[in-house]
Amino acid sequence: MKKNLVLLLFFLCFAVFSQTNERTLIVMDVDSNLPIEDAVVLVLKTKQVLMSNKDGTVVFELKGGSNLKVSHSSYLPVVVKWSSLNQPENIIYLKSKLVSLDDIVVTKQHPQEIVKDLVDNSIKRLNVPSRLKVYSREFFKLNGDYVYFNDGLINFQLYRDKDQKKVKSTLLVEQNRSFGLIEDDISSDLLGYNLNIMMEKYYVFTVLRPLLDVKSKKKYTFVVKVSPLNEAYNEIIATPIESPDELLDDFKIVYDVKRKLIIDITAEVSASSLAAFKEETGKGSKRMIRSVFKNNYRVDLNNYYLVSSKEEINYEVDLGNEIKNIEVLNNLVTTNFSNQSYTYKESDVFKDKTLFNIKNSILTDYWNFSGLTPTAKEQEIINKIKDRL
Numbered sequence: 001m002k003k004n005l006v007l008l009l010f011f012l013c014f015a016v017f018s019q020t021n022e023r024t025l026i027v028m029d030v031d032s033n034l035p036i037e038d039a040v041v042l043v044l045k046t047k048q049v050l051m052s053n054k055d056g057t058v059v060f061e062l063k064g065g066s067n068l069k070v071s072h073s074s075y076l077p078v079v080v081k082w083s084s085l086n087q088p089e090n091i092i093y094l095k096s097k098l099v100s101l102d103d104i105v106v107t108k109q110h111p112q113e114i115v116k117d118l119v120d121n122s123i124k125r126l127n128v129p130s131r132l133k134v135y136s137r138e139f140f141k142l143n144g145d146y147v148y149f150n151d152g153l154i155n156f157q158l159y160r161d162k163d164q165k166k167v168k169s170t171l172l173v174e175q176n177r178s179f180g181l182i183e184d185d186i187s188s189d190l191l192g193y194n195l196n197i198m199m200e201k202y203y204v205f206t207v208l209r210p211l212l213d214v215k216s217k218k219k220y221t222f223v224v225k226v227s228p229l230n231e232a233y234n235e236i237i238a239t240p241i242e243s244p245d246e247l248l249d250d251f252k253i254v255y256d257v258k259r260k261l262i263i264d265i266t267a268e269v270s271a272s273s274l275a276a277f278k279e280e281t282g283k284g285s286k287r288m289i290r291s292v293f294k295n296n297y298r299v300d301l302n303n304y305y306l307v308s309s310k311e312e313i314n315y316e317v318d319l320g321n322e323i324k325n326i327e328v329l330n331n332l333v334t335t336n337f338s339n340q341s342y343t344y345k346e347s348d349v350f351k352d353k354t355l356f357n358i359k360n361s362i363l364t365d366y367w368n369f370s371g372l373t374p375t376a377k378e379q380e381i382i383n384k385i386k387d388r389l
Helices: 002-020 111-125 195-202 206-212 271-276 376-387
Strands: 022-029 040-043 048-051 057-061 068-072 075-080 090-094 130-142 145-160 167-180 220-227 230-240 250-256 261-268 286-300 303-318 323-338
Touching (some): 022 068, 040 057, 048 303, 075 090, 111 230, 145 376, 195 206, 195 303
Parallel strands (some): 022 090
Antiparallel strands (some): 022 057, 040 048, 068 075, 145 167, 220 230, 230 250, 250 261
16 A cells, blocks of 8 residues: 555656646736737757747746746847746746837948948858758648648758858758648649748848848938847837838847847838838739748857748739638747758758658657747647647
8 A cells, every 4th residue: 555655646746747847938018918929938058949929928848947038129138037937827027128218329320331231240150150950830821721731850051152152051851741731732822931042041131131232221211229228239220111112121120239240130011011012903913911021040159040030921812713812921940059060961951942842751749849839729730730640
């Protein structure tokens, strides 16, 4: 009897200990009490990167305790002690930098020149050659319904070309899942992001090229701001002058003032720009509904590398007899960074564009440790996929 009681207590203790390995964080705005999407949660012990979803939720497991750093480009960062995360759901509040009056920085340089210097210096400082292990996830929606899903663990080996001007990448796919969610043939509508060029774009800041053009001074209004609560980082806000002939993004660039390195980029087409732009109509025409781009970079001692990216696009295509609404949602999160190169066979190199073009390879439940927590609807879709494995 004693032996059975000891065993029961042991298993109960083990179950409790196992449960404590999993933590749920809900990142909220302290003033509005609304969830914060795309907050970066860094596990300081392991350097694991986690991202909050649209519900502000982050779910992860960790063996052993570690403090967490929670940050977002629009909020003041906070460090959370592991010992305080003792509830099934732990709410973390962030204070908006926008609550306090931002100071406008007066500089001798035009903000466009500052952007050019930031891009040049950041390209030089990014660790290349290097290796990023990345979790990639992509959802496809057709006429408002989820129709396709893929995700995977990918190794990006980054290197510079012979002229040392361009960044190139070699891709190896460790594991991946790719599933259609409906029976209809919708392959012609799957216009996913090209993994073979995405990282190369991120490491030369292609998204910022519209701001580097000489003509951009006439197309954009530039403002440099600093928050009195966080003077280590400045923000450059570039707002396009609305034009019926050109659809331009609104930009926000957060940068490290001392190091002169880009930390965060947001590019999004505003509702007012969409309303002012005169798009073509008729068969074959496309109408943009939404376009969002976000990149986050990390400075860790002498290392400087991409932490996460998010690209979303939503548009309508006029086929003459019908109009299709197409939406692609792509996320990348770096799960491991290294300055070491990996060895590989040429036959192992991934040369296709998107993960849905290759055979599924599932060795572990890698998605549970990806750092991307799905929303309730996304989890429902993933659960259906797991039932088919």
